[in-house]
Amino acid sequence: MTLPVTFVEVVAVRRITPRTARVTFEAEALADTVGTAPDQQLKLCFPRPGQREPVLPAPQDDPMGWYQAYLAIPEAERPLLRSFTLRRREPGTRRIEIDFVLHGDTGPAAGWALRAAPGDRLGMVGPSALYAPPVPLAEAAADADWVLLAGDETALPAIATLLEALPEGGRAYVWIEVADRAERQELESRADLEVEWLYRDGAAPGTVLTEAFRDAVLPGGEPFVWLAGETGAVRAIRRCLIEEQGVPKSDIDFTGYWRHRLTQDDAPTAEDLADAQERLAAGPDSTSGNAAR
Known part of the structure; x- marks a missing residue:
């Protein structure tokens, strides 16, 4: 191909x-x-x-x-x-x-x-x-009690397409960090959908979303989490989900789309390389694109 x-x-x-x-x-x-x-x-x-x-x-x-x-x-x-x-x-x-x-x-x-x-x-x-992702979200949703999609504005295009592909009858939660209220977008899904918009209002990228996860009380049952956005925030949220919320690593699809104060032209950090190695070990390349930089 x-x-x-x-x-x-x-x-x-x-x-x-x-x-x-x-x-x-x-x-x-x-x-x-x-x-x-x-x-x-x-x-x-x-x-x-x-x-x-x-x-x-x-x-x-x-x-x-x-x-x-x-x-x-x-x-x-x-x-x-x-x-x-x-x-x-x-x-x-x-x-x-x-x-x-x-x-x-x-x-x-x-x-x-x-x-x-x-x-x-x-x-x-x-x-x-x-x-293409190795495990389509619709398939993951069928095996989970609920799905959670989270990210910043760079993840919105992917989140929107994933929500549109979810089947009727599932439960989906969406947490999105954006600059302010004016950055909200309409999201559609056949699934039972709850959307939480989180506003930075001048805070550093990723901090509001990270704090939301640290303070969260997640629904009971088996989840599947899709996570993307600023790399440092994605890393911190994933660690929180695993260590504090008890979500298995296999139930988290994560991608760092961009790095605060760095671009795609800058060399990867040791943590970037470790994340990439873990993703490769989990299966085929499923790194998505984004809407920035």
């Missing part, structure tokens, strides 16, 4: 909250079966300064060959990569929607999104079933 590599062109840009832009792209090539599952990772390729569009790696037969082709591009021309979650694909078309968290003109993704306009072009690697 090859990993799709294609250009995408902006069709529309819409602010869905003051700090979130939803960008609709038209892909030059996109298989009919791609992008229909929830929590689908992809990578966007951003042009270097002075480029009108990025230089893309040549498609490869080897699923991971694209990355070697990417590294073969001269560094001065090599596009900047950022991971995202596909928010939606319009049925019967090659149009996709991706949400960008606007946190200032401090990174290639957010800076690009602030100025994005119809006709702008990026590159896209994926999405692909190669990076």
